[in-house]
Amino acid sequence: MKKKEKNLVVQSNELIRSKSSLTKIQTKLILKAISLIGKGESDINKYYDISISEFASEIDYSSNSYSKELTELAKGIVGKPLVINLRDESVLFTTWASSIVVDKKSARISIRFDEALKPYLLELKRFFSSYDLKNILLLKSQTSIRLYQLLRQYLNLGIFQIDLEDLKKILGSKTSMYGKFHQRILLPCQKDIHKKTDICFSFVPIKTGRKVTALKFKIKQKISNEKSKVSDKSTKEIFDELDEKEKLSNQERARRKEEVIEYKKYLESLPKEEKKLLMREIRSQFGKDLDLKIWTYFKKKETITQ
Secondary structure, three states: OOOOOOOEEEEOHHHHOOEEOOOHHHHHHHHHHHHOOOOOOOOOOOOEEEEHHHHHHHOOOOOOOHHHHHHHHHHHHHOOEEEEEOOOOOEEEEEOEEEEEEEOOOOEEEEEEOHHHHHHHOOOHHHOEEEEOHHHHOOOOHHHHHHHHHHHOOOOOOEEEEEHHHHHHHHOOOOOOHHHHHHHHHHHHHHHHHHHOOEEEEEEEEEEOOEEEEEEEEEEEOOOHHHHHHHOOOHHHHHHHHHHHHOOOHHHHHHHHHHHHHHHHHHHHOOHHHHHHHHHHHHOOOOOOHHHHHHHHHHHHHHHHO
16 A cells, blocks of 8 residues: 655744734644645745645534635635744745635635745755644644644754743733743643644743743654654664665765755754754764764654654
8 A cells, every 4th residue: 555645844944933813724724735835846836726625624623614614714814914034133024825716616725825935935945844734733722833833843952942932922922921821821732732743842941030031842752663663773774774775876975965065054054052962962873974974863863754
């Protein structure tokens, strides 16, 4: 039997940290459309077609008039702004979709992304955050989706620290007291994410004086028996398997060198503390060749998450 392909959602970290007023279902619809972007695509100037009945089934949406309700939700996406904070401290104001076509006869929704989103959905795809769509489709709330997306970026690193106010902005929370934020937002999201996704996490508050000003998260992937077998392999074993499969032609050696260059660029783009922790993990692997360690580290992560 042919293995079913994952509906992989790939998006830049800037996009994950963006601000948008989409509802939970609108967000899931957009992420469903993102998962339809092909691996080799170089443009998003096209419509991504979604069956309304299939989508309703995937998100466990039951209603006597689900087609009409989802159509109204889809139409609302076009008018809602999307705000992306860029690395040069400028701000991009755009929308998720430039146009949406609803075909009532065939009960399908077709979404065309705004052209301004092209660099955040296509470029440097291997270094963007990626996850299987099924991990968010059954989450109960918009805050659970946003928190999952945020933490999933740091799964390889295993730890993540963020200012409390920044986290509130990303999650769209206006709760001023940390106690309420902890009880009403963090704990329900943690329970939801643990139950329905591929990761689990813990967190501790960090105080400045007596006030909570930041949160430190520890993130782990839930390992199935099959994945556990892969993750237990040494770096050398994984490299040997890949080496045997690909037989390292000159062309393949050149491709690997290019991949190492891109991996290094990614490492350089990380905040200083994150880079330091990740490099410590990479250097602890088998062998002396740092480039080989970098290459096999990322390949191992790709193998585990496939």
